[in-house]
Amino acid sequence: MSKQLQVQEKNTxxxxxxxxxxxxxxxGGLFWSSIGVFLYYFNMSEVAPKSFLLRSWITESWTEHWLGHVISIILTGILSMVASTIYYGILRKTLALWTGIVYGLVLWGVIFFVLHPLxxxxxxxxxxxxxxxxSTLSLYVLYGLFIGYSISYHYSDVQSRKEVNN
Structure with a gap:
């Protein structure tokens, strides 16, 4: 295989x-924020995704109903792409469950302590x-585990395929 083709394959x-x-x-953002709405509806949590993303800045009545939940779930999915990018950039090479769990705990701490004034x-x-x-701590741990293990597993799979092809 030519050097140029190998570089192109690596970049791809x-x-x-x-x-x-x-x-x-x-x-992950869509799924786990939907679980957050479920926890809120069944009184397992006082806060829902809409509490963070909509109700902190918008006080219109529509944010209290199903549309508020749907928009919050979609916004959480988009913001979750930032969290997955951070994990990809820093921790993608670690294939351990504990890394994702700790990542979820750190995210929970950032949201509930550092960003709380927002x-x-x-x-x-x-x-x-x-x-x-x-409930929220468990939700963030599961979210971190999902993000972390999925990204790390996919990275490891791609690396092992590269080794087999070389």
């Missing part, structure tokens, strides 16, 4: 890996009940 596989990471982030509609962490804390 890295590009497809990055696009796959973006799609993993989008789907979300005026969400109570401070010390004002939330234990069900909300445990």
């Amino acid at each position: 596989s890295e590009g497809s890996l990055f696009l796959k990471s973006l799609s993993i982030g989008f789907v 979300f005026m509609n969400v109570p401070a962490i010390h004002q939330l009940d234990m069900n909300t804390i445990v």
Whole structure:
């Protein structure tokens, strides 16, 4: 195989890996924020995705209904692409469950502690009940695990295919 073809193949596989990471982030955001809405509806959490993304800045009545949830789920999917890009850039080479779990814990801490002043509609962490804390923490851990393991597994799979082809 010529050197130019090898470089082109490497760039193509890295590009497809990055696009796959973006799609993993989008789907993960959609799925896990939908679970967040489920937790909110069944009173397992005091906060829903709309509490963060819509109700903190928009006080229109439509944000309280199903349309608010749908728009929040879609926005979470888009923002999740940023989280997956960060994971892809820093941690994609680690194929361990613990990395994704810790990533989810870090994201939870960033959202509930660091970025909390941006979300005026969400109570401070010390004002939330234990069900909300445990539910949201579990949700973020599962989200981090999904993002982390999916991206790392796909990266590892692409690398092993490259080794077989060479």
